[in-house]
Amino acid sequence: MAYELEVAIIDGGDRTIKVVHLFYGLTVREVETYKREHLASCEYFRSAEKEGRTVEELSEIDDDELPTEEDYDEEEDES
Numbered sequence: 001m002a003y004e005l006e007v008a009i010i011d012g013g014d015r016t017i018k019v020v021h022l023f024y025g026l027t028v029r030e031v032e033t034y035k036r037e038h039l040a041s042c043e044y045f046r047s048a049e050k051e052g053r054t055v056e057e058l059s060e061i062d063d064d065e066l067p068t069e070e071d072y073d074e075e076e077d078e079s
Contacts, residue, residue, distance in 0.1 A: 001060050001061070001062065001063065002024065002025065002026050002060070002061050002062065002063050002065065002066050003024070003025055003026070003027065003028055003030075003031045003058060003059065003060060003061065004022060004023070004024055004031070004058070004059045004061050004065075005022070005023040005024075005025075005031045005032070005034075005035060005056060005057070005058050005059075006020060006021075006022055006056065006057045006058075006059070007020065007021045007022075007023070007035065007045075007054050007055070007056050008020045008054065008055045008056075009021070009044070009045060009048040009053060009054055010048065010053040010054070010055065011053075012047075012048070012051065012053060017055075019044070019045075021035075021038065021045065023035050023038070024061075024066050024067060026063070028058065031058070
């Protein structure tokens with residue numbers, strides 16, 4: 001099994017969600033490490049976390065559901 005941590009950031013102005021961060025790992029500890037590292041480098045995320053404007057959902061996923069580079073390759077133009 002693997003894990004996906006979804007963290008939605010609630011905008012401080014209009015209270016809508018405009019940004020969602022997804023963290024993946026083979027363990028919960030790995031996922032939390034990636035979240036912590038990103039918090040250290042992203043002011044928007046850090047301020048939302050500090051102000052309680054984040055919503056988290058941790059899910060177990062199959063290992064084969066972990067994203068790969070190929071998942072994000074642009075599709076070739078079929079024209």
